[in-house]
Amino acid sequence: MTIAQLSYLKESEDKVEFKEAKNNFPFEGGSHKEQSDRRKCFLGYVVALSNEGGGMLVFGMTDKEPRNVVGSDFANGKIGNLEDEVYKRLNVRVHCQELFDEKNSRVLVTHIPTRPPARLMKYEGVALMRTGDSLRNMSDDEMFKILSEQEPDFSAKICENFSIDKIDVDAITILKEKYAQKQKNKAFLQATTEQALIDLGLMIDGRLTYAALILLGKSEVLKQLLPNAQVNIEYRNREDQIPFDKRYPIINPLFKAIDEIWEIIQLRNSDNKINQGAYIFDVPYLNEEVIREAVLNAIAHRDYTISSEVVIKQSPESLRVLNPGGFPKGVTLDNLIRINSTPRSRLLTEILEKTGLVERSGQGVDKIYRITLNEGKSEPDYTKSDLFQVELYLNGKMEDKAFHIFIRNFYERVQNEDLLGPHDVIGLFNIKENKSEKVDKEIIQKLEDLQLIKKSGGIASNRYVLNDEYYELKNSKAEVAGFRINDLSIIYTILNKNGIAKMGDFVKAFDKDLTRDQVRYLIEQLMGIVLNKSGEGRATEYSFIKEFKSVDDLINHLAK
Structure with missing residues (x-):
């Protein structure tokens, strides 16, 4: 884009907004109090243009008109910071371009992407x-119209220039075998290629869809017709390093590529060595079921209208695992585990389900969570995802060996690994992390009935811990004299640092784990046993009744 080209653009027709902004144009609402005034800022215009389908x-x-260059000092010398700050505030990746006329007057052009559908x-x-x-x-009315939008099923579109002779023979064989096995239909093995494609909706009126291309197209055909179907595996010896040590570009029909992707990842997959008492076994850092599900989800749910490729960083x-396009319609970080998503490529996903490559639609994330937490690892992390990209981070290191053995022993006793669903396992994990308030009452009741958890702090308490087997x-122990070890550790940390503390200090330290009333009740219960108080009202301060050299010293005092 040049200044001459800009001067011919129409604001409404070409989705561009011109501002003189010589100096002091607000980045955000600034000192204005009224919303009608606050919105007239850089961020406000970015939002509006994105809602209109993107623009400049x-x-x-x-x-x-005629448009003249007056020059602007907005974000002069701070373009990188501007782009970063917009992304931080709006989760939108804008691109800024500086232009200069013959008088060296500066024009700043911010290219703004369109909002995702719906x-x-x-x-x-x-x-x-x-x-x-x-x-x-x-x-x-305008909001309802946008929210009611349906993302077009790219995978169901007809792929021009793709024909049966361009289908990979091995891939169609795998499709038939997987489908026959999953659907218990051996007759499908004898179907011709054309009949199989028609039966699965991959061929319509003699023309093949993009789903057929992604699943079955020869490598050279994929490169020509859909090059962004490539999956890139990057290996780094250190997680925080920027350049990769090895890169594997994979562009093959998905029925062949998924095995190739796993084989490459498995080459450098190590084991967590478990040697705890009578328990000696290995748990891989990267679980095959989890990785296959994560990769297939990324390929099936990605936005193929974006030229970027799926990237796997090991x-x-x-x-x-990073895939272009945000979460499917209706999915957010808050409801990621609870909601059954609407897949972006419905036809493609249906085939993956019918052939058994993925879980039922919308349940792949549940499976990833259940297996990962069962193995004593930290939660799968989607927090770096935004409107334009989904990023899944899996930490393969086993953080809690006891939790893995605890759940494994339960499965061995009941001989039924399906007895604990993903929400049950997540509930156990939250209770282990002292976050029982995040667990639904129905899950609490089920886990109590299975004798996996128990109440902590007395009959009237609404807080829970895992049963004694885990500890x-x-x-270690979950509690002593009716007090949670974790709570005592927090209190010790505060008073050991400063010698005294106010109620607000305790409330802040417990953050969302305990309410203010629960913190106050805990402190009152400890009064005279390990705590003293002095002063009144807001001036009230708390201290230990004696010097405790460590948390263990405090625990031993309570245990007497």
């Missing part, structure tokens, strides 16, 4: 649109 925000040119962009909680020279709040103890395996 131009600073340093007049908005009236998603609203908001500034300070409000969806914005442009009207003439101003910004306005989006109407209910290091000795971890793995990241025996961990060679």
Whole structure:
């Protein structure tokens, strides 16, 4: 884009907004109090243009025709920081471009991507649109129209120039075998290639779909017709290093590629060595079921209209899977485990389900969580995902060997690994992490009935811990004299550092684990046993009744 080209653009037709912005143009609402004033800022225009399908925000040119360059000092010398700050605030990746005329007057062009389908962009909680020279709040009708959008099924579209002779023979054989086995239909093995494609909806009126291309297309055909179907595996000796040590580009029909991808990852997959009492066994850092599910989810749910490719970043103890396009419609970080998502490529996903390559639609994440937590590892991490990319981080290191053995022993007793669903395992994990308030009552009741958990702190308590077997395996205790060890450790840390503390200090330290009333009750229960208090009202301060050299010293005092 040049200044000459910019001067011919129409604001409404070409989705561009011109602002002089010579100096002091606000990045955000600044000192304004009214929302109608606060929205007239850089972030506000980014949101509005993204809602309109993307466009350009131009600073340093007049908005009236003929357009003249007046120059702008907005973010001068801070382009990188500007792009980073926009991403931090809005999860939008903008690209800024500086142009200069013959007088060296500066024009700043910010290229803004479109919002994802069925998603609203908001500034300070409000969806914005442009009207003439101003910004306005989006109407209910406009918002409903956007939220009601359906993402087109790319995989169901007809792929021009793709024909049966361009199908990989091994891939179609694998498809038939997988389908026959999953559906218990041996007759399908005898179907012709054309009949198999028609039966599965991969061929319509003699024309093949993009799902057929992704699943079955020869490597050279994929490179020609859909090069972004490539999957890149990058290996790094250290997780934090930027350049990769080895890179494997994979572009094969998915029925062949998934095995190839796992084989490459498995080459550098090590084991967690478990040697705890009578328990001696190995647990791999990267579980094959988890990795296959994660990779297939990324390929099936990615946005194929984006030219980027799926990237897998492996290091000795971890793995990241990144796929273009945000979460499917209706899915957020908050409901990721609870909701059955609508796949972006429905036809492709249906075939993966019918052939047994993935779990039922929308349940792959549940499987990833259940297996990962069962193995005593930390939670799968999707927090770096945004509207334009999903990133899954898996830490392969076993963080809690006792928890893995605890669950494994339970499965051996009941001889039924399906008895604990993903939400049950997540509930056990949260209780182990002293977050029983995050667990639904129905899950609590089930885990109590299975004698996997028990109440902590008395009959009237609404807090829970795992049963004694877990703490025996961990060679520790959950509580002493009715008090949680974890709570005592927090209190010791505060008072050991400063000698005295106020109630607000305790409340802040417990954060969301305990409410203010629960913290106050805990402190009152410890009064006279390990704590003294002095002063009244807001001036009240707490201290230990004696010097405790360690948490263990404090615990031993309570145990007497």
